[in-house]
Amino acid sequence: MSTPGPAPDPLLRADNRRMLGKLCVIAAAMFGFGYALVPMYQAICTALGINILTLSEQRTSPHAARADGRNTQVDLSRTITVEFDANARGPWQFRPAQASLTVHPGEVATVMYEFRNVQDRTMAAQAIPSYAPKQATAHFNKLECFCFNQYTLAPGESKSWPVVFVIDPKLPKDVTTITLSYTFFEVGARTPAAPATTVQAGTTAAGERS
Known part of the structure; x- marks a missing residue:
């Protein structure tokens, strides 16, 4: 028959309870500090003019996507007539939808060209561009x-x-003025040269404006 061990020391049990209480307080304080760290950091960054915390949100927001997509190289001090x-x-039939367009250098612009095959047969065709003045090319x-x-366009087809x-x-x-000229020709035929009259006229017009 085993003999009972010594009774636990009341002082030791009191020390253990105090230690457990301190550990619980420390754990709660650490949890609270971690929870409050984000708003504290936001307040500090705002006060100092730093916005590092929300940088990833800015990069993924639709507004930021539009801002990042803007062309920062547009020269608003100049205009070019095309x-x-x-x-x-x-x-x-082959023609541009508009005769001219005024743009800033660095600005993305769009013009439409319209074509219609008025023949009674299918044709394959392609266009070649030319520019005036030549230095604008x-x-x-x-x-x-x-x-x-x-x-390839069917008879009467429009594009x-x-x-x-x-x-x-x-x-x-x-x-200050650039002339963009297209010559549309049927594939298989002799490739035509660039229209000399258009280039000369564009060069003269550019020279008068310079």
């Missing part, structure tokens, strides 16, 4: 253009194609 020309080398950037592809472009802000300051 004149549109169309040359149809064949029995079809390297600064006229087409983001979307029907001239990149060949098209409407966009030209999305942006003019490089590095365009020389003396160029």
Whole structure:
């Protein structure tokens, strides 16, 4: 028969209870501090003019997406008049929807070109662009253009194609007018040269404005 052990020391039990109470208080304080850390940090960042905490929210918000997508290279101090020309080398109708458009360098713009095959047969055709003055060629950037592809059109079929472009802000300051001319030709026929009269007229007009 085993003998009972010594009775627990009342002082030791009191110390254990006090220690347990202190640990509970520390745990509660740490939880409360962690819970309050976010609003405290927001208040500090706001007071100091720092907005690091909400940076990820700004990047994913629709408003921020629109702001990030804005072209910050637009030169609002300049305007360029872009004149549109169309040359149809064949029995079809081909023309721009508008004669000209005024844009800022760096601004994305769109113009529509309309085409109609008035023949009684299917045709395959493509357009080639030219620019006046010639020095504008390297600064006229087409983001979307029907001239990149060949098209097959049925008899009487009509098409409407966009030209999305942006003019490089590095365009020389003396160029205030650019003529964009398209020559639409039937694939399989001899590729026509750029319309010399249009280039000369555009160069003269640009020279008079410079």
